[in-house]
Amino acid sequence: MRVVAAMSGGVDSAVAAARMLDAGHEVVGVHLALSQSAATLRESARGCCTIEDAGDARRVADRLGIPFYVWDMADRFREDVMEDFVAEYAAGRTPNPCLRCNERIKFAALLDKALALGFDAVATGHYAQIVDGPDGRELHRAVDPAKDQSYVLGVLDAEQLSRSFFPLGDTTKPHIREEAAARGFSVAKKPDSHDICFIADGDTKGWLTGRLGTAPGEIVDDAGKVVGTHEGAFAYTVGQRRGLGLKVPREDGAKRYVVEVQPATRRVVVGTAELLGVDLLDADHGRWCGPAPAGEVRVGAQVRAHGEEIPATATADGDRVQVRLDRRIRGVAPGQSVVLYDGTRVVGSATIARTGRVEASA
Structure with missing residues (x-):
């Protein structure tokens, strides 16, 4: 070839x-x-x-x-x-x-x-494996779990996999x-790159501010009480605890985290860790590494590049996917990708649009 x-x-x-x-x-x-x-x-x-x-x-x-x-x-x-x-x-x-x-x-x-x-x-x-399966080439996890990059390859479709080697x-x-x-390569000891490649100094907030400017707003608790201010809601993400600069502490001293970002109102909502727990993910932009799942299927769901795989049930409808996790996890933000696995095989991925709790949706 x-x-x-x-x-x-x-x-x-x-x-x-x-x-x-x-x-x-x-x-x-x-x-x-x-x-x-x-x-x-x-x-x-x-x-x-x-x-x-x-x-x-x-x-x-x-x-x-x-x-x-x-x-x-x-x-x-x-x-x-x-x-x-x-x-x-x-x-x-x-x-x-x-x-x-x-x-x-x-x-x-x-x-x-x-x-x-x-x-x-x-x-x-990339650290991932391609295996010939009954329906064509399949994407699988790498043998080295510490370096496995199958998560970031979950956006590939079957045609792209047929033309790829890892x-x-x-x-x-x-x-x-x-x-x-x-082999005598001078790069043998070269350090790995990390973080976001186009933000070389690692200052995502500063980089975004340079492009979006400032947009002052309020930081409120889950009851709507103003507990601080910010210079741009874009600098915050669900699950964030550090750098909030809150002026009003909770009476019980509990730590607070970002639980929601509201760009339309320029509000950042904070709350206790308990409010971060979700087990329902509604996602769109579904991409399948082979045949799309038919009906309700059992999968493993991963929402971070090196995060834990959580047992789940997924239902696909076109490019929309609903994932019900077997247990709640914290700090899942809209915009993140959920990658679905069947054992070591990557089924596909989708972009999280909304999160929630199964009991609250019943």
Whole structure:
């Protein structure tokens, strides 16, 4: 097969490209330029897609003896990921930009361009496994639970999976670094990137304020009493406890958390931890990694990239999904994604629109 190996400049994508070459594929390395003003140097483990990263990727490609190109997708990334991120926070939701990037950039824009140029598939350094099943290729968890990235790949559909390779899913991260060192890759000890790649300093609140400005409002308790003020509701997310700056403490001294963000009224509602517990998720934008579930099905539901999988019942109706969890969990915000599993297999994902409690909805 002719395969585009997406090379970020990190150790994972470097080994993934090497393994695809070892498997006998015709491999071309591609680095995605996603920033219109990439910093010259990376700041520790924060951020990615910098000039330094492109140079690291090129050096690996040279060592492997494969062609290497940089594809400029900065405009697409800004529109489909960054602007979506801002719009979601402005609407009082909490998005996951990594899922949007995988859905719209790495496995839409990148794959579409690769296919248009005559390639057969795309390979990345994600930690997940693809298994041939009775209904086609299936997406499964990686063997290394600490690095499993199947959650952020839950937005892929069956057609995209049929054109994708994840060569690292059967290996742990320490072994990947050992393999990279044995291959003589200079990135063998390079730190992993983390946080949101386009907010390199990790200050999400400051980054959003720079784009949305200030919009002062009230912080109220669950009875409607004003207990503080804020400069922008977009800076708060359900489950947040730190940085609230409340001026009126509870009489019983109980800790308070954000339980709701109301962008229309510019209000942030806070309450005790008990109010955070939900077991009903109404979601939309359903994406299926194979056939869509028929009727009511038992699944495992995960709402964070490395969060706990909760037993649940899911019912799909077109691109809308209702998930009833077997027990309540805290800090689930509209805008987050719920990814559904059947054992290690990823069934699909959806974006949470509303949360609630089963007893309250009865």
